[in-house]
Amino acid sequence: MKRLCVLVLGALAMSVPASAQIELTGSYVPLLYEDYIERGPGSDLGDFTGMAMSEEGRAKALLYTSNLPSTIERQCLAQAPWVGLYRPLGMRIWSEVDKDDDVVAWKIEGDYLRDTLTIWMDGRPEPSPNALSTAAGFSTGKWEGDTLTVRTTHVKTAWIRRGNGIPGSDQSTYTVHITRHDDLLTLLVIQEDPIYLTEPHVVSRTWKFDPRGNQGGRSICNTANEIPRLEDSGIVPHYLPGQNPEADFMTRTYNLPKEAALGFGESLYPEYRRKLKSLYTPPASCGRYCCGWIERQGLPGAAPGLACNDGGLGDLHPVVRSKSEEGKPAPAKK
Amino acid sequence: MLVVALSASVFAQGRGAPPAGRAGGPAPSARATAPFDPTGYWVAIVSEDWRWRMVTPAKGDVVSIPLSAEGLRVAEAWDPAKDEAAGEQCRAYGAPGLMRGPTRLHITWQDDTTLKVESDYGTQTRLLRFNGAGGAGEAGRAGAKTWQGLTSAQWVMAGGGRGRGAVRHGSIKSVTTQMRPGYLRKNGVPYSDRAVFTEYWDLHSEANGDQYLVDTNVVDDPVYLQTPWITALHFKKEKDGSKWDPTPCDARF
Numbered sequence: 190m191k192r193l194c195v196l197v198l199g200a201l202a203m204s205v206p207a208s209a210q211i212e213l214t215g216s217y218v219p220l221l222y223e224d225y226i227e228r229g230p231g232s233d234l235g236d237f238t239g240m241a242m243s244e245e246g247r248a249k250a251l252l253y254t255s256n257l258p259s260t261i262e263r264q265c266l267a268q269a270p271w272v273g274l275y276r277p278l279g280m281r282i283w284s285e286v287d288k289d290d291d292v293v294a295w296k297i298e299g300d301y302l303r304d305t306l307t308i309w310m311d312g313r314p315e316p317s318p319n320a321l322s323t324a325a326g327f328s329t330g331k332w333e334g335d336t337l338t339v340r341t342t343h344v345k346t347a348w349i350r351r352g353n354g355i356p357g358s359d360q361s362t363y364t365v366h367i368t369r370h371d372d373l374l375t376l377l378v379i380q381e382d383p384i385y386l387t388e389p390h391v392v393s394r395t396w397k398f399d400p401r402g403n404q405g406g407r408s409i410c411n412t413a414n415e416i417p418r419l420e421d422s423g424i425v426p427h428y429l430p431g432q433n434p435e436a437d438f439m440t441r442t443y444n445l446p447k448e449a450a451l452g453f454g455e456s457l458y459p460e461y462r463r464k465l466k467s468l469y470t471p472p473a474s475c476g477r478y479c480c481g482w483i484e485r486q487g488l489p490g491a492a493p494g495l496a497c498n499d500g501g502l503g504d505l506h507p508v509v510r511s512k513s514e515e516g517k518p519a520p521a522k523k
Numbered sequence: 524m525l526v527v528a529l530s531a532s533v534f535a536q537g538r539g540a541p542p543a544g545r546a547g548g549p550a551p552s553a554r555a556t557a558p559f560d561p562t563g564y565w566v567a568i569v570s571e572d573w574r575w576r577m578v579t580p581a582k583g584d585v586v587s588i589p590l591s592a593e594g595l596r597v598a599e600a601w602d603p604a605k606d607e608a609a610g611e612q613c614r615a616y617g618a619p620g621l622m623r624g625p626t627r628l629h630i631t632w633q634d635d636t637t638l639k640v641e642s643d644y645g646t647q648t649r650l651l652r653f654n655g656a657g658g659a660g661e662a663g664r665a666g667a668k669t670w671q672g673l674t675s676a677q678w679v680m681a682g683g684g685r686g687r688g689a690v691r692h693g694s695i696k697s698v699t700t701q702m703r704p705g706y707l708r709k710n711g712v713p714y715s716d717r718a719v720f721t722e723y724w725d726l727h728s729e730a731n732g733d734q735y736l737v738d739t740n741v742v743d744d745p746v747y748l749q750t751p752w753i754t755a756l757h758f759k760k761e762k763d764g765s766k767w768d769p770t771p772c773d774a775r776f
Contacts, residue, residue, distance in 0.1 A: 366735075392757075393756065457569050457570055457573075458566060
């Protein structure tokens with residue numbers, strides 16, 4: 190009887206974990222089914238839709254030119270913790286354990302992370318506010334059911350989103366909820382920035398477990414000069430306030446009211462549509478990136494007989510080709 | 524034997540199965556076993572895909588959606604006037620399109636086993652049934668097709684339902700079928716009546732009291748999609764319904 194009791198207690202102990210958690214280890218591919226233009230070919234200039242920017246943030250973003258990342262001092266601004274939300278490649282997650290097999294930290298490597306993200310699980314305190322900001326920041330995690338909740342602080346100044354200059358300060362903090370449902374991994378990322386945002390920037394994204402996935406390992410920030418005339422010149426490429434020719438790009442291209450694209454917080458909520466209704470008319474036709482996932486007209490997988498415009502993806506040359514032209518090299522772009 | 528039986532009984536509570544009632548009584552209801560409270564008013568924060576969710580994009584703007592050739596052909600043929608004439612202004616308000624819409628949700632328990640999800644955008648009502656009805660079940664196959672279809676739901680308890688204590692965690696998994704053909708996007712990007720809409724609903728509570736409801740969802744349509752369309756949406760809890768603003772279906776804006 191005594192032996193039976195021990196067995197029963199042992200079985201119960203094994204079946205009732207101290208804290209619920211789920212295995213995250215593995216490689217994940219991003220599912221580019223949201224914000225594809227930004228995450229694939231790259232952001233439209235002047236597209237601050239979906240953002241709640243402060244006046245200072247908006248003013249700084251409108252100084253941006255695409256030459257700015259060519260200066261050595263600014264080449265790493267595109268790389269930040271959690272920037273994978275806006276990148277096309279995947280990530281790899283693994284855990285590190287101590288001698289008792291307890292998880293000390295979760296690690297994440299991925300596209301455009303300047304350093305491995307380390308999420309400490311051992312209860313260590315957050316460093317002093319005056320502690321060094323690093324490329325990966327400082328992250329701690331705790332399990333809330335099957336969700337790993339992460340807080341990241343001590344980050345460097347970096348752009349939010351991808352390639353159009355939306356600034357994020359080194360006072361940004363992130364709360365991230367990582368939840369896995371079967372093979373799907375969903376991240377809810379809440380970025381707060383007292384300098385450049387008027388309210389938290391909230392994004393939810395989904396990845397899929399895929400051992401053959403394109404993980405996109407840690408990126409080393411390349412600080413080579415890309416434009417010779419800028420070298421040792423002291424020139425900082427920029428537009429002067431009020432002179433950014435791309436400030437109305439979204440209006441010219443998609444008929445959006447200018448204000449709607451410039452990152453005002455009210456534009457995030459359904460009631461903003463009352464303003465939009467009288468100001469917006471859809472473009473007569475789709476002008477850029479209109480092919481969805483069937484861009485390669487005339488090539489395998491294309492939609493027969495449908496014309497589309499790839500928005501300048503170059504080599505894909507999505508023109509409708511005759512049968513006899515299939516398989517031939519694409520003509521040079523004009 | 525006893526060891527196996529005890530272990531099995533503990534594990535059996537996992538992955539959606541509500542715990543059995545004590546002393547052979549009826550199992551507690553879905554409402555009683557809820558690991559989180561989904562009720563209240565929620566607002567979509569349109570911080571992603573803004574240009575495709577807040578306004579109607581141009582015809583043919585299907586970017587991000589893995590349409591099949593047939594799906595692209597149908598999207599290119601979109602004609603809102605035709606939908607209006609046919610009384611089908613609500614095509615973009617079926618469950619998959621509705622959840623991506625610029626909407627507020629009002630979630631309540633209709634009864635102990637049915638979660639009611641109302642939208643002010645298009646004034647739609649979804650019913651998540653935790654009693655086995657709807658979805659791919661026998662009852663689901665028998666009914667007429669509607670914009671919101673039939674949705675079967677289950678609680679998925681954290682840790683497979685194991686563990687004890689006051690704090691419980693989990694999520695909702697729901698599967699919707701029996702939908703009328705509709706639009707994934709306002710500009711006529713189609714899904715067919717064979718589409719299956721699977722959702723995972725998670726609640727996240729922040730230290731400052733904010734709450735977010737995240738809907739990870741999968742649209743699987745063998746007719747108009749090359750591969751399942753998988754996205755995540757997030758809603759923020761509001762303190763009351765003061766911003767609730769019911770609007771009718773609109774085929775154009």
